[in-house]
Amino acid sequence: MTGATTAFDTAAGRWPWSRLARQRFVLLAGSAPDVVALRDRDLGxxxxxxxxxxxxxxxxxxxxxxxxxxxxxxxxxxxxxxxLVREINYLKHVASAGGLLFCGSTMAFNAGYWAVRYLKPALIGFSACDMIYDDDDETHFYGKGEADPLRDNLTLRSLEAKSARLFAYALAAGSLAVNFSTRPRSRLVFPRLPLEATRNRSAMRRVAVEARRSAEGRAILDAAQRTARMEAAPPFDVDPNNYWALVGDAAATEFLDKVDRQWLELVPHIETLSGAIDRRVSAL
Known part of the structure; x- marks a missing residue:
């Protein structure tokens, strides 16, 4: 298993960290109610x-x-x-990153993996993608929408685990994934960052570089590679983009839950890294 090629090998290999200074900043906007705050913001x-x-x-x-x-x-x-980025455009990038089975088949994650691989950003910030669906509240800026990420789906048994995976994958590819949201709760485990912090481009690029080179960043990448090796050797033979064949398979579900638990072990490291990023940004 130690020699298995993983999706994370591809992420790290194609975009060396030395190229970070030439990369862009990406805002990825979802449809949660707070997205309306972007209506009049300067996104230049x-x-x-x-x-x-x-x-x-x-x-x-x-x-x-x-x-x-x-x-x-x-x-x-x-x-x-x-x-317009259609399914045929983003799915090939999701497939290269591990497939829907391991990446999670909801649009915030699909778009995230596409953006990391196609746009190659130094920083990718998610806004209005918290995936909080309280019964009594409006779930989207246009009212009450369908809680897609919370449906019974084999790939989305733990949104927190899948977001930890995306954070680690982005870090391996040379991108720092953050959450621009100001809502108190989120299913994303990314570091929080105020949108206005991106105005200081050169300083934030340094913050992103330091995040990957830090002890916590290296620990995240090492642990991610170990978990990715588990994903590369599943106890079933199914295309990770065609996970429907595994629905109802108890052994497959048990394996996927085990993989999710491994991704969740990254969360304390991400939280520690988040604190360091917050202190660094506050000092700018």
Whole structure:
């Protein structure tokens, strides 16, 4: 097992950390109610990515990502300035990162892996992607939507585990994943960062570099590689992008839960790293 090639080998190998200074900052916007705060924000200098309906908030997103079952009437109109990223475009990047089975088949994660691999950012910040669905509250900026990430899905048994995996994958690829959200709760385990901190581009690039080179960053990458080796040798023979064949398979579910538990072991390291990042940003 120690010699197994993993998705993390590809992430680290294609984008050496020395190239970080030439990479961009990405904002990835979801549809939680707080996305409306972006309506009048100055996003100059950011590569702005909208997931599903978030493009309705403003007309200057650079990319709009949506799945094939996204209703035609909800898609951007013809002539929209941003590039449309369809399922066929992002799934190949998700497949290279481990497949839906291990990456998690909800759009925040799909768009995240696509952005890390395709846009190669120094920093990728998620906004309105907290995946909190309280029964009595509006779940989306347009009202009460379908709680897609909370449906009974083999790939989403632990959103926190899947977000820890995405954080580690981004770090291996030379990107620092953060959460721009100001909501008190989130299923994302990323470090919190105020959006305005991205105005100091050179300083934040240094923060991103330091995060990966820190003891906690190295511990995260070492642990991630060990867990990725588990993923590379599953006790079943199924294309990770076609996980439906495993629905109802108790042994597969047990294995995936074991993998999730390994990813969750990264969370204390991410929290420690988050504290260091917060102190560094506060001192800027």
């Amino acid at each position: 200098g950011l590569t702005a990515v909208a997931v599903n309906n978030a493009w309705r908030i403003r007309d200057d997103f650079d990319y709009v990502v949506f799945p094939r079952n996204f209703p035609d009437e909800n898609r951007p109109p013809e002539g929209y300035r941003g590039a």
